[in-house]
Amino acid sequence: MITVKELAKLCNCSVATVNRALNDRPDINNQTKERIKQVAKEHGYRPHFIARSLATGNTNIIGLIVLDIKNPFFEHIIDYLNQRLLERGYSLHLGIMDGSPESEYRVFEQLAYMKVDGIIHVPLNVGDAYKTYLKQLHIPLVHLCNWYDDEFPFVGVEESQIIAEAVQHIQQAGYTELIYVSPPLRYKGSRNLYTLEERLKGVQDSIGDMKLHVLDTKDYLQKSIELVSQSHERSCFLCSSDIFALDIMTQMRALDMTPPKDYGIIGFDNITFLKHISPRLTTIAYPVEELIDHALEELLLMIQGKQCISKHILKAHFIPGETI
Amino acid sequence: MITVKELAKLCNCSVATVNRALNDRPDINNQTKERIKQVAKEHGYRPHFIARSLATGNTNIIGLIVLDIKNPFFEHIIDYLNQRLLERGYSLHLGIMDGSPESEYRVFEQLAYMKVDGIIHVPLNVGDAYKTYLKQLHIPLVHLCNWYDDEFPFVGVEESQIIAEAVQHIQQAGYTELIYVSPPLRYKGSRNLYTLEERLKGVQDSIGDMKLHVLDTKDYLQKSIELVSQSHERSCFLCSSDIFALDIMTQMRALDMTPPKDYGIIGFDNITFLKHISPRLTTIAYPVEELIDHALEELLLMIQGKQCISKHILKAHFIPGETI
């Protein structure tokens, strides 16, 4: 691996001049610049990221913390953010959690150690210690999809409105009972469930005279069967993730019950795999690309030192299917 | 961010001693060590990865190049490798391609720039230029699932054997025509298709007196319908990925054709989502964890300077379903 020092020797000039040439700085003679670049290319010079970062104090790496790489919801986010970052000369470092809130701290330590320039994440922990922790990291942060505290920039979705829209569809389809399925709600108190609770509030506010059940336990599959088979109402599930909805549909199919004949069901996320599921699951899609665009814009501003703690609330979309 | 220099001042000692204390080196008085560690903790000292890497010459980062983050096949690999690496004090950096073979070079440049200690990847390009390129990177490499050249360590799967097993199942089920579906085969000459071609060979060797069709074009969906509806044989698809199999099943369902009544079908990869698909897709599973274990072991040996270019060939598993 050839270094600037060696290049300087080869070109009979100083390392400063080599640096000017390689980084297209203005204060350099055009001929010497071309000459140096030529020599650099011939010798396969590659800038040394580590040395450069140590000198400049920044890595041009952005961290994205992913709750669960197995959740297809993140596919699109990762792919799109990666593209946008490359365009802007940054690269992406994925912080992979194992699903537990404690692992969020482990991933933060890793990203802090790696000196990433900024982090986009879905805040999962809760409490003052968490806030203190996030602040002492001294890393620009943008919170995605799950509001935690107004001291951090946030990019998310207007939940109550899209929920109201979904509930309206459910009512119009003649259902008399709504079952809100969101097992993670059982972690109330120990995890940040802002978004899931917003959705629940949205349901409560718009439910009118329909009956409401909330399934927030681990055995939601079993419970959902009991509810539908024992109830004399026309029941419709509203699930906080397509994953839960698919689990229910699969389980119900084993009992020969399919939507919308025997029950209704709506998911969340519009994951790619739905195209293979019949009947087509009615779901709600997040504007992933817009979310990422805003989050990235916000983060880059912070990295440039422009402290603009803002809040972007975008709109989700109702995706009609065949299950209500 | 407090540094070793500042810690040294606080402790009335030299940076060398601080370093000895923080890294648990033997040549240091136990009391001073504890004292320094205490002060470091009080001041929230975090080692500076960048500076350390510059000094030691290694990053303790391993790169994994992923063809397509959207392909669920990689979920398991990423998750498992990440776990194993953490246990060993390494961290994982994902290199994300956009599906094109050219982007493989872009990702390699990125990982080389980041000075990762080693890379696990599925070699996708082909030709002597590729080989020259990989060698001049001077980064330990392990090739996964797709053999390219004996000069690189390889961890993969015995393809012909598992294919023979699948073909036998197909024959026993009474099919008289086998359709091997592997659209990427159309890139023959410009991409490394070793594994896909091994599978094809496996099919040819074990097919006996069944008819054989190979679908290696982009319009394989259309072609597959034509084949099944025009043929007077009992046709069974063998797809080089569950994704292709699901695409075919979904398309067929629209024409009211389902396996195993109207045709047979077998996939590859045993992706998680199959549990939601009915009838259950018969498929073939790679021993992902074993693959990664071997690949990692091999890579770490190379990083330690032990040049052991070896070849590990593992066994895949036939996963019976309801589609043949």
Added chain:
DNA sequence: TTGTAAGCGTTATCAA
């Protein structure tokens, strides 16, 4: 337009 030299925060080799 060019060169000199002082960092950046560690590690590691000596010598004490």
Added chain:
DNA sequence: TTGATAACGCTTACAA
């Protein structure tokens, strides 16, 4: 058991 000090490869004042 400790301390000085020279790397590591690059950037960036400042001086020429």
